[in-house]
Amino acid sequence: MPSILEIIGPSMIGPSSSHTLGAMRISKFAYNLDGGTPQDVIFYLHGSFQETYIGHGTWLALIAGLCGITTDDSRVAHADKIAKTLGMKYEFKPVDLGEVHPNTVKIFTTKNGEHHEIIGSSVGGGRIKIISIDSLRCQLDGEYPTLVVENSDVPGALEIIIKTISFSDVNIARLELNRESRYLKRANAVIELDSEPSDSVLNALRHLEVVKSLMYAKAIF
Amino acid sequence: MNVNRFSELVDISEKTGEPLDRVVLHWEMLDSGKSPKEIMEKTSELLHVMEEEYESHKGKTFKTLVGLTGSNSKKMYEYLPHAFIGEKVFTAATIAVLMAENNASMGRTVACPTGGSSGVMPGVLLTLEKSGIERDKLVSGLIVAGAIGKIISVHASLSGAQSGCQAEIGSGTAMAAGAAVHATGGTPRQVSNAAALSLKSLMGLVCDPVGGFVEVPCVKRNASGAVLALMFSDVAKAGVESVIPFDEVVDAMAKVGIAMPESLRETGKGGIADTPTAQKIAKEFSKKFKL
Numbered sequence A: 001m002p003s004i005l006e007i008i009g010p011s012m013i014g015p016s017s018s019h020t021l022g023a024m025r026i027s028k029f030a031y032n033l034d035g036g037t038p039q040d041v042i043f044y045l046h047g048s049f050q051e052t053y054i055g056h057g058t059w060l061a062l063i064a065g066l067c068g069i070t071t072d073d074s075r076v077a078h079a080d081k082i083a084k085t086l087g088m089k090y091e092f093k094p095v096d097l098g099e100v101h102p103n104t105v106k107i108f109t110t111k112n113g114e115h116h117e118i119i120g121s122s123v124g125g126g127r128i129k130i131i132s133i134d135s136l137r138c139q140l141d142g143e144y145p146t147l148v149v150e151n152s153d154v155p156g157a158l159e160i161i162i163k164t165i166s167f168s169d170v171n172i173a174r175l176e177l178n179r180e181s182r183y184l185k186r187a188n189a190v191i192e193l194d195s196e197p198s199d200s201v202l203n204a205l206r207h208l209e210v211v212k213s214l215m216y217a218k219a220i221f
Numbered sequence B: 001m002n003v004n005r006f007s008e009l010v011d012i013s014e015k016t017g018e019p020l021d022r023v024v025l026h027w028e029m030l031d032s033g034k035s036p037k038e039i040m041e042k043t044s045e046l047l048h049v050m051e052e053e054y055e056s057h058k059g060k061t062f063k064t065l066v067g068l069t070g071s072n073s074k075k076m077y078e079y080l081p082h083a084f085i086g087e088k089v090f091t092a093a094t095i096a097v098l099m100a101e102n103n104a105s106m107g108r109t110v111a112c113p114t115g116g117s118s119g120v121m122p123g124v125l126l127t128l129e130k131s132g133i134e135r136d137k138l139v140s141g142l143i144v145a146g147a148i149g150k151i152i153s154v155h156a157s158l159s160g161a162q163s164g165c166q167a168e169i170g171s172g173t174a175m176a177a178g179a180a181v182h183a184t185g186g187t188p189r190q191v192s193n194a195a196a197l198s199l200k201s202l203m204g205l206v207c208d209p210v211g212g213f214v215e216v217p218c219v220k221r222n223a224s225g226a227v228l229a230l231m232f233s234d235v236a237k238a239g240v241e242s243v244i245p246f247d248e249v250v251d252a253m254a255k256v257g258i259a260m261p262e263s264l265r266e267t268g269k270g271g272i273a274d275t276p277t278a279q280k281i282a283k284e285f286s287k288k289f290k291l
Helices: A017-034 A047-052 A058-067 A074-086 A157-167 A199-206 B006-016 B020-032 B036-057 B072-082 B087-104 B120-130 B135-155 B169-183 B188-201 B218-237 B246-259 B276-288
Strands: A011-013 A040-046 A089-094 A103-111 A114-124 A127-133 A136-140 A146-152 A172-181 A186-193 A211-217 B108-110
Touching: A011 A017, A011 A074, A011 B036, A017 A047, A017 A058, A017 A103, A017 A114, A017 A127, A017 A211, A040 A047, A040 A058, A047 A103, A058 A074, A058 A089, A058 A103, A136 A146, A136 A172, A136 A186, A146 A157, A157 A172, A157 A186, A157 A199, A199 A211, B006 B020, B006 B135, B006 B188, B006 B246, B020 B036, B020 B135, B036 B087, B036 B108, B036 B120, B036 B135, B072 B087, B087 B108, B087 B120, B087 B218, B120 B135, B120 B169, B120 B218, B135 B169, B135 B188, B135 B246, B169 B188, B169 B218, B188 B218, B188 B246
Parallel strands: A040 A089
Antiparallel strands: A011 B108, A040 A103, A103 A114, A114 A127, A127 A136, A146 A186, A146 A211, A172 A186
16 A cells, blocks of 8 residues: 555656656666766657657656756756756657557766666656666666676575675665576676665675676665 | 555544544554654645745746646736635635646646645645644644545546546545545544545546646646535535445546546547647647657
């Protein structure tokens, strides 16, 4: 059952929880993954997002998320100007992403020469589903601090990753492990946590021999 | 305490003598693990957002996203001394339109229960506040409204795309009517009756926004919701009962939602959205901003 606070709230920027708040939360996930505002971003709008991106303010909500503004900050309505002061260039393009939710956006960001690409859907009432991070498929609602680990597909790899996380007293809420390539011995793990890992835990994970790459996104508020 | 019907909350309140908002807070604590204190504080913050947005925008015009509304609350604000229906009722309608116009222009809003219906509750609560009802009574009323909305969301829906406008303005009105009864000292049974009477009056209301945008007819429907909620609050407190209990009205609303064709569920294809004027507006707007 939903909390009564979800029924009588939240406080948000209008007009629509699915077209405005949800869009902003997807973009906020990209912001958290990038660890700040990127220099360049391309928003690829799918389905209903493409039709209503002006009339529902979806475009401003998307920009606002990557500017790091909170979801009920009145400045969302002027996010285009804030992007300018932060030096973020943006572009909107139509796209057909196939059989996905009608309110879906692909966000391609470039920050300090590094690229990231996420796909997220706004599924109603401001709730979202991140379905892809750098082409890696996932099902995240953004409510938890999330680790995306690319690791060696060898015995004990997951164990040492989990040990490193739990050693710091951080509890794992959900975990998904996928093999990328048996030949290359590559796999990936998407790990959702109950609390934020410290920088030292993130560094320890990065230095593990079995960890090839690591991305971290804070929970969305 | 495996409660999932509103009548159970009313029964518990009547049998134990605990006020309805306290029963709701305990129900919520068992369900979500959140303490009554935390929920009361967060509810008070939501009321604070409504108060702040109203105070900073009253008497002003708005530049809405599509531009189909924006100066209506200002017109109503200025007309207030002449309102034949009386100051309180007209104030409720004016605040509801103001909050809805603020929502349509990317202002801060409380989705109580949704963005499109976010004018109804402040219309009612802020009018009560202006009339001298204490703030903590309003917070209690809002908590009771949360329970009404939660029951609707579990057994029916709060989404126009799923069940039409009856699920948005209809639910918002039932919630606001219940809040008003509770905040002004009515009994739990009167809360339930006010919610049932409101939802029955808006049963079958379709979601037909012009172009699919949250402006026409959404903004003005918030006014009718607020006025209806205040009226049924008094009707219920006068002792009038809903022949059909609230929980059964909710089930009926769910069935009506399922029977509703897709064109009348937020697609911008039926009802008001299907009129020649609406089609013309939608066409011009989408031509202007084609990606």
